[in-house]
Amino acid sequence: MRIILVGPPGAGKGTQAARLVDSYNIPHISTGDMLRAAVAAKTELGKQADECMSRGDLVPDGLVIAMTVERLGQPDCARGFMLDGFPRTRAQAFALTDALEKAAIVLDAVVLIEVPDDQIVGRIVGRRSDPETGKIYHLSFQPPPPEIVDRLVQRKDDTEDACRARLAKYHAETAPIVDYYAEQGRLKRVDGVGSADEVELRIKAALA
Ligand code: ADP
Ligand code: ADP
Numbered sequence: 001m002r003i004i005l006v007g008p009p010g011a012g013k014g015t016q017a018a019r020l021v022d023s024y025n026i027p028h029i030s031t032g033d034m035l036r037a038a039v040a041a042k043t044e045l046g047k048q049a050d051e052c053m054s055r056g057d058l059v060p061d062g063l064v065i066a067m068t069v070e071r072l073g074q075p076d077c078a079r080g081f082m083l084d085g086f087p088r089t090r091a092q093a094f095a096l097t098d099a100l101e102k103a104a105i106v107l108d109a110v111v112l113i114e115v116p117d118d119q120i121v122g123r124i125v126g127r128r129s130d131p132e133t134g135k136i137y138h139l140s141f142q143p144p145p146p147e148i149v150d151r152l153v154q155r156k157d158d159t160e161d162a163c164r165a166r167l168a169k170y171h172a173e174t175a176p177i178v179d180y181y182a183e184q185g186r187l188k189r190v191d192g193v194g195s196a197d198e199v200e201l202r203i204k205a206a207l208a
Contacts, residue, residue: 001026001080002105003207004087006178007113009166010123011192012199014136016113017084019200026080029071031064031088036155038067053157056165058088058173065095072099080108088169093177110181111203113192117167124163128152142196 001024005013014030021028035053038046045067049059058064068086071077087093100107115123126139131153137144144152157166181187188206192199 001082001207002107003081004083004107004110004181005085005113006110006174006181007192008115008117008120008170008174009163010120010127011113011115012123012196013084013113015142015196016200016203017082018134018136019196020203021082023204024080024082026082027076028082028084029068029077029086030084031068031086032084034067034071035059035064054162056157056162056169058169061089061091061095064088065092068092069095069099073103087177088174090173090177090180093180107186109188109207110178110186111188111190111206112178113190113199113203115192119193120167121160121163124158125160127158128154 003020003024003026005017007013014032017028017030035046035049039050039053040046045063048063052059064086068083072081072083087096123138123141126141128137128139128144129135129152130137130144130148131151132148136142137152157163178187188203190199190202190206194202
């Protein structure tokens with residue numbers, strides 16, 4: 001399976017990707033996770049990405065495209081992949097099409113998880129993750145077990161201001177690529193409102 005997950009910040013891409021990669025036995029490739037790892041490791045890429053990410057801006061296309069194309073060329077992607085958070089701009093979508101064509105790889109589907117804007121900020125500011133397992137929780141909607149609450153961390157870009165900036169970027173830069181994939185007949189629209197279990201079932205039905 002070669003799948004792209006698209007959706008606004010907080011739509012549930014990471015939550016659903018973690019569930020789906022187990023079912024389909026493919027690697028989860030999250031450009032946000034890769035960039036956060038680069039920032040933590042203080043690599044050259046991390047230093048260049050850090051400020052953009054904190055502001056809620058996109059990291060420049062050239063950097064993200066090179067990072068993602070390199071990752072997709074690794075051996076574990078030969079059996080498929082679930083791309084989460086890439087492409088986010090038209091330039092990224094075109095670069096991905098080129099890279100896949102060169103490798104004679106065909107995408108199975110682009111899944112758009114739709115969540116209305118008025119639910120996004122609440123999802124983002126309540127998001128926490130467990131640094132030990134990488135699991136994503138929400139203080140109200142997906143409450144963590146009480147014994148791990150103290151070790152949970154909040155992303156520094158999960159403030160209301162940075163979230164609104166990311167949402168504006170999503171509508172300006174990422175929403176247009178949805179049309180690009182719809183024109184290719186690859187787009188599956190999935191309602192992202194409801195429990196994570198319900199959304200997972202909808203995605204699996206769309207992919208079946
Ligand atoms: P994304 O990767 O699209 O930014 P996440 O998967 O990190 O989104 O989810 C954002 C926040 O919303 C997290 O705190 C997560 O626990 C919560 N969440 C995920 N799916 C749902 C859902 N179906 N209903 C309510 N909250 C959800
Ligand atoms: P969210 O969970 O809110 O959808 P991500 O974890 O996917 O956010 O991304 C966090 C940040 O990393 C983005 O706000 C952006 O700065 C950067 N980023 C991630 N993926 C990309 C990409 N494909 N292009 C440009 N910037 C990206």
